[in-house]
Amino acid sequence: RKEVEQDPGPFNVPEGATVAFNCTYSNSASQSFFWYRQDCRKEPKLLMSVYSSGNEDGRFTAQLNRASQYISLLIRDSKLSDSATYLCAVNIVNAGGTSYGKLTFGQGTILTVHP
Amino acid sequence: EAGVAQSPRYKIIEKRQSVAFWCNPISGHATLYWYQQILGQGPKLLIQFQNNGVVDDSQLPKDRFSAERLKGVDSTLKIQPAKLEDSAVYLCASSLWDSYEQYFGPGTRLTVT
Numbered sequence: 001r002k003e004v005e006q007d008p009g010p011f012n013v014p015e016g017a018t019v020a021f022n023c024t025y026s027n028s029a030s031q032s033f034f035w036y037r038q039d040c041r042k043e044p045k046l047l048m049s050v051y052s053s054g055n056e057d058g059r060f061t062a063q064l065n066r067a068s069q070y071i072s073l074l075i076r077d078s079k080l081s082d083s084a085t086y087l088c089a090v091n092i093v094n095a096g097g098t099s100y101g102k103l104t105f106g107q108g109t110i111l112t113v114h115p
Numbered sequence: 116e117a118g119v120a121q122s123p124r125y126k127i128i129e130k131r132q133s134v135a136f137w138c139n140p141i142s143g144h145a146t147l148y149w150y151q152q153i154l155g156q157g158p159k160l161l162i163q164f165q166n167n168g169v170v171d172d173s174q175l176p177k178d179r180f181s182a183e184r185l186k187g188v189d190s191t192l193k194i195q196p197a198k199l200e201d202s203a204v205y206l207c208a209s210s211l212w213d214s215y216e217q218y219f220g221p222g223t224r225l226t227v228t
Contacts (some may be wrong), residue, residue, distance in 0.1 A: 043206060043221050045171060103215060104160070107157045
């Protein structure tokens with residue numbers, strides 16, 4: 001099983017739609033979770049951190065389900081400009097219980113929003 | 116605030132040649148990471164520095180890849196000799212000492228022919 005897995009998509013949705021992505025992780029000791037956005041031929045940019053209680057930033061909502069070991073990203077009222085690849089990232093905890101800031105990324109989910 | 120700087124942005128070399136990439140992190144960021152991103156995949160960590168010390172290089176192919184961060188600020192990543200499968204984008208990222216929030220540079224797109 002991969003350490004971090006995402007449905008690669010692509011997800012094709014019309015403007016105004018609500019779309020959700022999931023990301024599963026294998027290490028139950030992981031504590032920090034993030035969503036990054038990557039535009040075509042650009043670098044990943046931090047979109048939002050994922051907190052235990054869930055968090056919202058405008059049209060974006062991130063949630064964590066520790067029991068099932070997945071995080072989710074919900075985008076409401078999709079815009080054309082939301083078209084991108086969305087990467088989840090999870091901190092890696094080694095056998096000694098430390099992680100030193102190391103993140104493992106999923107392969108990304110491609111989102112295309114069309115008119 | 117200036118972001119992570121990388122150069123060159125693009126590089127085309129023939130297999131068995133050598134190449135070097137440079138990265139300057141965000142000012143004050145003690146931790147620096149080099150990632151390899153192959154088309155269609157997420158970034159894969161190659162090496163992590165904390166100041167000028169290596170924290171993790173478990174996924175660095177040490178027979179051909181090397182990296183250094185001598186003064187704890189900028190860093191270089193070298194490939195010698197390059198193979199076709201090294202064609203990828205090489206991303207540098209940095210973060211504060213006690214943070215998992217990483218900020219990426221624009222990357223170097225390497226093509227090995």
